Amino acid sequence: MKDDYLRYLFNRFFASSAFNQLVAEDWRPIENKNDLIDSIIHEAFKPYGLAPPPSIYRDRVDTILTLFEKGGAIRLEGDDYAGHHFSFKLSKKNELVAQWVNSGPAHSRISKLGEGVFLRALTKIVEEDTVLVSDVEIIDETAGIAIPASDRIVTLGHNQPEYQLITEGITALKVEVQAWNGSPDEPELRSRVLQGLEAAQALWAATELKVVQVKVGVIMAIEDAEFALRKIATLASGIALVKFIETFISNAFSGIDWGNL
Numbered sequence: 289m290k291d292d293y294l295r296y297l298f299n300r301f302f303a304s305s306a307f308n309q310l311v312a313e314d315w316r317p318i319e320n321k322n323d324l325i326d327s328i329i330h331e332a333f334k335p336y337g338l339a340p341p342p343s344i345y346r347d348r349v350d351t352i353l354t355l356f357e358k359g360g361a362i363r364l365e366g367d368d369y370a371g372h373h374f375s376f377k378l379s380k381k382n383e384l385v386a387q388w389v390n391s392g393p394a395h396s397r398i399s400k401l402g403e404g405v406f407l408r409a410l411t412k413i414v415e416e417d418t419v420l421v422s423d424v425e426i427i428d429e430t431a432g433i434a435i436p437a438s439d440r441i442v443t444l445g446h447n448q449p450e451y452q453l454i455t456e457g458i459t460a461l462k463v464e465v466q467a468w469n470g471s472p473d474e475p476e477l478r479s480r481v482l483q484g485l486e487a488a489q490a491l492w493a494a495t496e497l498k499v500v501q502v503k504v505g506v507i508m509a510i511e512d513a514e515f516a517l518r519k520i521a522t523l524a525s526g527i528a529l530v531k532f533i534e535t536f537i538s539n540a541f542s543g544i545d546w547g548n549l
Contacts, residue, residue, distance in 0.1 A: 291508055292394035293409045294345065298352055299389040301332035308378055315365065315373040325349045333414070336407050340414045347500040355487050355505065359384045387480035393515060440499045440544075442537055444492070450536045457529040458489055458506075461513050461521045468517060481516045484509035499544060502537055507546075 301307055310327060326342040328349050333340060356362045357374075361381040366372035389395070398406045445451055462485040470478035488509035491501060507530050514521050514530075521529040538544050 289393060289409075290413050291503070292392050293406070293413060294348060295352075295504070295508065296389070296392060296394040296398070296406075297332055297410060298328070298349060299385055301328065302352070302381065303385040303389045306331055311376045311378075313375050313378060315375045318364075318366075318372040318374055321350075321353075321374070322346065325353070333410070336410050338410060338414050340418060344417050347498060348504055351501050351504040354491075354501070356381060356384065358487050358490055359483065384483075387476050387483070391474060391477060391480060392512065442497050442499060442502065442540055444495055444497065446495070450532070453523055454529070454533055454536065455489075455492060457521065457523050457532070458485065458492060458510065461485060461510060461529065462489070464517065465513055471516070477516055481509075481513050484512050499537065502533065503546065507533060 307328070310331060311324070316324065325346050329342045329345050330339070353362065356376070357364070359380065361377050361384055363375050363377055364372065365374075394406075394409075462482065465478065465481050465485065468478060488506045491497060491505040497505075510521055510530055510533075523529055523532060534544075534546050
């Protein structure tokens, strides 16, 4: 649930006028992207009286921005001489966020129990993450430095049978959602879940991903589809797709705590 609460927090901020005022449609140098991400994290938590170190959640926000880019809400412009720049297409951003923000387990729970449970959840999450941030680091023995677990780079061997099984599993799940009639209570749920799976396919087609990108961009898209279809996605062998992905990635890096990424 932690991931759902954090995603709900950031999507709610992305949907706000405060975010629109923060970014406008100005062109920004790509090298200033982390400064913008830190501002997003600060402003998203500020209404709840929380101020976690931005580095804890930087990769999560960066992954959402990647989904914005793939969805056409971020424009890129420039060259090696003028420099590379990006800006937000706010109308497209609003369209994407409208599909994301009012869905998922966190939104459902908060709608039933009230905003107080959201503040309580965020407070506990920040307290845990602030304490655990040093515990999820590993040592890169070749460089002699500590690397946060979420920053670890996974090389995806596209010829590995496990990788191909996962690719087939995501595709099969997408086909199943395409055949689904959707929810009468949430008319946009089907299209939103499909967009999430398409973004997951695009990420999974990369040769390298950060662990947090696997979690936020791939696994959570699958979990959204499972939530919509009210069933667990499995491979042909019957193994749960999410569990298989976690095992596949964990074989490259031991000690990943998927629940606390």
